[in-house]
Amino acid sequence: MKGTNLGEFEELVLLTIATLVNDAYSVAICDELEKHAGRSAKLGVVHAVLNRLEDKGLVKSTLGEATSTRGGKRKRYYTVTNGGKAALIRAKEVRDQLWNRIPDLILKKA
């Protein structure tokens, strides 16, 4: 069912928004992703994902105050909605359940 499931990258972005709390705008998200997930995040890709998440109702966005940086352009801040939180929790639960079902032996070997 498209629309309810979170893709891997979508989940990462959503989590990053949650960690950044009040400071989550596109460039910061990119930087954060690069720092913590250790992968290069292209602005265009992140933008597309943010747009999609907003369409799905998992995040909402507001324009911030104009500042002197960025050529005077306002930033668009993202916050995780309740639906977003639910989706994150569900994703985590699914994983945890699966993790719990893995016998200890197997993962220790690996």
Added chain:
Amino acid sequence: MTQKNKIQPPRWAQRLLHWYCKPELAEDLEGDLNEYFERNIATKGARRARWIYVVDVFKFFRLYTIRKPEFVNLLLHWIMIGSYVKTSGRSLLRHKLFSFINIAGLAVSMSVGLLVIALVSELVSFDDFHEKKDRIYRVITSDQRQGEPRMDLATTSLVAGRKIEASVSGVEELTLVRNGFSGDAHIGESVIPVSAVWADEHFFNVFSFPLLQGDPATALKEPYSLVLSEKMCKTLFGDVNVLGKSVLFDTTNYVVTGVVKDVPKNSHLRFDALVSFSSAKEHREAGAYLDSWSHIYSVCVYVVLPKGSDPATLQANLDKLSAAENAGIERRTISLELQPLGNIALGKNLSNQIGPVMRPVALYFFEGLALVIILSAGFNYTNLSIARSMRRTREVGIRKVMGALKHQVGWQFIVESTIIALMALVIAFLLFLFLRGQFLSLDRFLSDLVSLELTPRMVLYFVLMALVVGFGSGLLPAVFFSRINAIQVLKGSSALRIFRHVNLRKALIVVQYCFSLIFITTTLIGYNQYKSFLTFDLGFNTAHVLNIRLQHNKEELIKKELAELPEVGAMSVSRIVTSLGSFQGSTMKYKDLNDSSMAWLNYVDEQYLPLHGHKFLAGKNLKALPEGAEESEVVVNEQLLKRFNISPQDPAKALGEVITMDKKKLTIVGVVKDFHYGTVESKIEPMALRYSAHEPWGYINAKVTTNDWPATRARIEAAWKKVDKVHPLDAKFYEDQIEDAYRMFATMIKVIGTIAFLAVCIASLGLFGMVVFTTETRLKEISIRKVLGASEGRLIYLLSKGFFFLLMLAAAVALPFTYFFFDKVILVNFVYHPPLGCLELVISLVSVTLIALLMIGSQTLKVARANPSEVLKSE
């Protein structure tokens, strides 16, 4: 924030982003890009940062960012177009002179464009009616002999064709075609000469020439089968139901096994009749001269590749085949190549072409010419419209005040130029119809190659071209006018700084006039020289001489018939007709047997020299020889005496001297005054006239005096028919033949003349735009001068002198250039030509000046005549 020189991202990229992006996303996106840009400047430098910015702008062009077109806007747009058309129409009518000049200028140049479009679209459509056109290839040959330049042929050897058919895989169908069958077809009593093409039984599997009657699979199978085109059927039988009828060629009977629809003009293969390939003995028999790998000059091989197969595989197989066969020949490499069917008509230069082809280079030349002409006409339109801006800025200002948006003003001007272009198209089309006839009659090759008939697709291209030209030439005025600041204009400040590049425009005009002058002078000089070639004193008399090609008939019989006609006077026989550029020669020797030299020859009978009025400097004419007698006499020219030093000062002493030619001893019996054996391009060289009364491939030269040539021709034709029923009479007046021999020059003069006309049109338009611009900007100044007492004449002088200076500058460059070009480059090639006069230079200068005077005068007079109080009052 510091106000120091900050590096900015590219403006156009920013604008592009705002143009396509949804407004609600644009701000944030641009901010992000700016942030990255600043970061990149710090880490990667300005250049790279800018580059990344641009790339990112393009990367953001995604489905979710693109602004959706708004329906209401579109609707408004359509409604506005109606308004644009209306107001444009009004503006065209109000400025009739401008509209007329613009339309005429565009029409003239567009007609050339139409011609090129017609030519190109017809050439591109060549051979596109074959069902398997994408899979048909011709096997062509390149022949590399050691130490000689490579030769590329459209033909290949019969052996290659047979081997490919038998042993090379990857060929679905193959057909062998050979040009050059000719014979006289006997049907009942009538005899008609027929030329045909040999083709084997697979011919109709490869090519889609529809058969009206007969079975395509078997029509060309049996030897002595004949497939006729509809047209040929009608000439031979007067009917198309001819299946099974027989036609006798020489002694062989051919049976008609099929009737094929007439071959369309856009086919590189052209034929009126097909003869089955197996009919020719040399095609069937082993060991015949065609049965050799190195005889690559006769047969065309066409193959059809299976669907979806790669020609490279077949090419590899062909390479293997030629490698194996080349082992059997020495010092020579023959290789086979595949040429796609679509590349044949417009393809590379090959010898032994089976049909007419056009070199792409020639086409590029035409396309380039048309492009230059249309571009300069379009530029002139732009120039003129902006020059008129003085008048229209106010209109635009009011529009803007009323609420017109930038792009709406822009569209207004583009619609206007498009309307002008479409109107020009109508005139251009009429011009095209005229030009087409002229173009096709330029050269028989062209009329043979294409017909330039109109097709719906061509008309579509025409309209498309007009739209492109209209849009292109309207674009700059549109941008210019849409930028106008309404307040400034309405306040009446004429301080609009338009076109700071006036010097550039002046230079352009000088260049345009240079070309006009060069082309006009070239046309005039060329025409003068050409006329002089036609009336050149060749050293003998060509008036009233009718040359009749004998076509292997007995000259006595023809002479006997002709002698009965009252119009025909004396008659003679000659092997070639001199002074037309055909030569025949042989080496000759005088006393010194080691000193041999080439002398040009003509074989004539005893009537020839008196009939053509050759002047004898010494001696007498050749004597008539009885049948079978050994020839012993020769008449020579002065140059021959000079060459061998046989008493060149006193020709009389040369009489009786013996020269050796073709191992025959010939006594000089006469010396004629030098005459032009070749064309006037070549020097007069040593020449000898020898006796021969029988020249089956030669000519009868008959003095014909008549006032009613068509009637006389009909009578001569009737007389000819009595002797030869098969071949049509081929008779031309000597003077017409001379004109034919110099036809190339007539063609060149026509082409250059047309270009001259175009150049003058375009240059005049450019000048006109300049004059209008200058006079309108100086309107106020002129008025004040007038108020202060300047006369009209003075004012006209004041306004015109700058332009005359430009014109004189152009003349100072163009005229000496043309003169020296002709004197040192062109006319050097013509040994005998009248001296180069200055008259042509003067005529061309005067005519161009007159036209320019008209352009300048009409405008300056208008301004000079204007009532100064009217002009000054309105300020």
